[in-house]
Amino acid sequence: MTSPSSSTAPGLRPSRVLHVPVRGLHYQVHAWGDASLVAPDRPPLMLLHGWMDVGASFQFLVDALATPRLVLAPDWRGFGGSVAPPGTDSYWFADYLADLDALLDHFAPDQPVDLLGHSMGGNIVMLYAGVRPARIRRLINLEGFGMPRSAPAQAPGRYAKWLDELKAPQSLRDYASLDEVAHRLRQNNPRLTAERASWLAPHWARQTAAGRWEIQGDPAHKRSNPLLYRVDEVLACWARITAPLLWVEGRQTDVSKWWGNSYPRSDFEERLASIASTVSIERVMLEDAGHMLHHDQPEHLSEHIERFLSGP
Template sequence: MYQPRRAPSHRWVNIRGLEYHISQWGDPSLVTAQRPPLLLCHGFMDIGASFQFLVDAMADHEGENRYILAMDWRGFGRTRGPATDAYWFPDYLADLDALLCCEALGLDGKRPVDLLGHSMGGNIVMNYAGVQPARVRRLVNLEGFGLPRAEASEAPSRMARWLNHLRHPRPLRTFAGVTGVKARLQENNPRLPDERALWLAHQWAEPGSDGQWHILADEAHKNINPLVYRVEEVLACWARITAPVLWVEGAESETSRWWGDRFPREEFEARLAVVGWLERHTLAGASHMLHHDQPDALARHLQAFLDLP
């Protein structure tokens, strides 16, 4: 099984009434003006520990001299969600904003930080950097494409589906053992090596009293969001980003796998065009989980970008 080369410490801090689980590599003594804290924000149905391979690759390139934090978003991993059957996207921004003011983690909300987000996390950090531009020094978006454009006419059907999900909750899948969890991770990403998949399986799920392995996530995350995606609002946020932005995607990612022809590439390119300062890279041999597939190549791009004058 994979053995982390730079193991994290684990912290729990109160963020807006929730006990947030934080993976912490290093400490605030490593922070300088040129090397502020780096906060890693995971995607949907993922966890902060998912970045371990990237953190190890970064340590191989630059040593263990960067203060890095990765949270489990509300209702994911070891951060319990609120007593709710619905999650709302603005809460992620509010949680991030509160976390950046957490003195227990050496954050004061005044000095800008470096933010990296993957997938859903990429969308969160992009929106946040437009809403609070002075808080962000460097911004990294790993495949945070956003969602297809939605029409107002879709609102009634989405709301109806949401109400149906609330009436009929859908439990998360369970597994007979950790090998089943490992197989599920590799089903999602066939490029994930066995040793990494087994290590991730132990972070992503845990055994329950029923003898089954349970994914560490709130089943309420499976409920559809009743609100239509308003592209114009998203672009208004992206256009206000003042930090340099690094966009990285996998050469073998297929957005059509998720959205069919509802989200053409040209539309996404038009979204990126509103960002003022943009550096782009495509990683060969990587798909959507590029921080699992090519952590070394990603670490090289990340280090060069973060160390720009």
């Protein structure tokens, strides 16, 4: 069951906000278009956001799409309007896969979908497309690079770090006004225009009872994950992908600022090359775009996406 409410703004493609029961949670999903637009060659397009982002973040990309279709963008658990149960102290990648599986059961139980993920969302869609290959018609990964390879010897220290962090409360900075929130968004991404930052601000943050604005992300997301990132397991999932893959990145993205030397670009290239013989991969480099390429160049990105989705 879904309960719709409107979410419109001048000059933007109107959306509905749906609330869907998912594994004991109430997931918030932004929806553009309706089921009448669905066809075998134009299935629902699901857009999955990254860490500390929200589904509404895809508004500018949806505005740029020329072909009318049903587009769905959920807020992951603990982000936006998908509030996690009280007392949640950690988040697990397996939960994201299960939540996505439930969402597809709800919105597209009888046909494959087109699936796009950005950053963390890109990592999730790659895993899911290997675990449930029959559910995906076309797959799009926007800068979901994955993470550095881990080693078993790291496990004791990682568990200890997680246990220590569980004892310390986590918090996120709040802001006096939406203008301050918009300013923060532009600090994070200097390519974001002032107009787009102002539109995103009330979706990215919510007002507290005290009148200040807090990020719509559970601070528990800041805690370390005690489970190691096992590259061999990830690649075993990737090896089962059957959908054609569109990989898109921004020319100005610098992954070294996240991982330093622990995850060189050559490692990622090896991972992608490992499935090149079994998966049809198209690669696109967007000029004048960084990690938030759906904010930096939504028009150019939409052109590549539509061509890919309409291809044979």
